[in-house]
Amino acid sequence: MQAHAESTARGGGLPVRFILNTFFSGPQAWFFLAADKGYFAEEGLEVTFAQGNSLARAVTTMTTGDYDAGYGDLNELVRMQAEGRRDTPIAVMAIHNRPPYTIAVDAGGRIKTAADLPGARLVSHPQDAAWLLFPEFCRATGIDPESVDITLSSAPHTEMVPQMLAGQWDGIFGFVNTVAAQAIEAGVDPAVSLHHLAWHTHAPAFYGGAMMVTRAFRDAHPQAVAGLCRAVNRGLADTVADIDAAIEAVARRNPALDRKANRARLVGTLALEMGDAAATQGLGDVEDARLETIARLICEAKGYAHRPSPAEVFDRSFLVPPSERARMPAA
Structure with missing residues (x-):
C-alpha cells in the first residue's frame, strides 16, 4: 500500500508541507534522493511530501493553506493569474524545460499530425494538464477544439492504452513518458505501438512542472525557499549521476x-522534458519571453483580459548560481 505522505523530519528543522503532482513515482526521484541524502536537513528543513492528483491540480491545492510548497504545472499557474486569482503560489524553480504533454495515438492509425485531429475521439483524466491545455494546443496549431470529441475517465493509462489500440478511442491525453511507462506495464511496446502529438513539437512555448511556494511562505521564510532550491538542485544532480539509486x-x-x-x-x-537547454545551461530558470507567449496563448484561448507578467508567476531570486545548477547529459 502506498503511503499518503512521507516526512524527512530529523528534529528541529522548519516544517515544510510539500504537495507532489501524483503518487510517488520515477519522475519525482530527485526529491526523495535529496531527502535520503540529508540535503533538506542540512538546510534546516523538515519536508513532508504528500501525494497529489495531477500536476495542474497541485497548483490549486496550494491555495487551500494546507501546503507551503509543491510541484505543479507552471502553465496552470499562469492561467490562474490570468483568471484573476491572487491567492496563487509563486514558482521559484523550473524543473521541466519542455512541456511533457501529449496526445498519444495508435502508431498505425490515421492520425499522424495535429491537422488529423478533427473528428477524433479522445480520452483524458479529469484534471490532466494536457487536456486542460488543449484549447491552447488548438490555438497554436489552428485546430477547432469543438471538432474533437473528448471523454473524461478516471481509468488508469494501463487500461486506456490497450482500449485505445483496440479502437475505443483515437487518442489519450497525458504525459509522453507517463503514457509510455504505463503502456509498458500493460504489456504494450510504446516505441512500436504509440505515436505522440506532443506539445514540445506543436506548442513549444509551454513549460511543464516547477517547484512552487506560497507567497506567504516566501515572504516569511526566504532563506528556507533558497534552501529548498539548493537541496532539490543537489537531488537533481545526484539523480542524473545515479539513476538506479534515484x-x-x-x-x-x-x-x-x-x-x-x-x-x-x-x-x-530527464531526456525529453529536462534535456534541452539544461544540458548546457543548467536547470531552474525560465525565459521571460516564453512566459509572455504562454500568457498570450492562454488569454486568447480562454478569453481572459489580464495577461500576467513573468514576475507575477516566477521569482528567480532563490535559484543557485548558474555555475552550480544541475545539468543533463549532452544529447
Whole structure:
C-alpha cells in the first residue's frame, strides 16, 4: 500500500508541507534522493511530501493553506493569474524545460499530425494538464477544439492504452513518458505501438512542472525557499549521476513500484522534458519571453483580459548560481 505522505523530519528543522503532482513515482526521484541524502536537513528543513492528483491540480491545492510548497504545472499557474486569482503560489524553480504533454495515438492509425485531429475521439483524466491545455494546443496549431470529441475517465493509462489500440478511442491525453511507462506495464511496446502529438513539437512555448511556494511562505521564510532550491538542485544532480539509486529512493516510499517502467519514465523525463537547454545551461530558470507567449496563448484561448507578467508567476531570486545548477547529459 502506498503511503499518503512521507516526512524527512530529523528534529528541529522548519516544517515544510510539500504537495507532489501524483503518487510517488520515477519522475519525482530527485526529491526523495535529496531527502535520503540529508540535503533538506542540512538546510534546516523538515519536508513532508504528500501525494497529489495531477500536476495542474497541485497548483490549486496550494491555495487551500494546507501546503507551503509543491510541484505543479507552471502553465496552470499562469492561467490562474490570468483568471484573476491572487491567492496563487509563486514558482521559484523550473524543473521541466519542455512541456511533457501529449496526445498519444495508435502508431498505425490515421492520425499522424495535429491537422488529423478533427473528428477524433479522445480520452483524458479529469484534471490532466494536457487536456486542460488543449484549447491552447488548438490555438497554436489552428485546430477547432469543438471538432474533437473528448471523454473524461478516471481509468488508469494501463487500461486506456490497450482500449485505445483496440479502437475505443483515437487518442489519450497525458504525459509522453507517463503514457509510455504505463503502456509498458500493460504489456504494450510504446516505441512500436504509440505515436505522440506532443506539445514540445506543436506548442513549444509551454513549460511543464516547477517547484512552487506560497507567497506567504516566501515572504516569511526566504532563506528556507533558497534552501529548498539548493537541496532539490543537489537531488537533481545526484539523480542524473545515479539513476538506479534515484529509483531505489522512490521504491522506499512506494514498495509496489514497477521499477522497470518507472526507470524508463525517469530516464525519458530527464531526456525529453529536462534535456534541452539544461544540458548546457543548467536547470531552474525560465525565459521571460516564453512566459509572455504562454500568457498570450492562454488569454486568447480562454478569453481572459489580464495577461500576467513573468514576475507575477516566477521569482528567480532563490535559484543557485548558474555555475552550480544541475545539468543533463549532452544529447
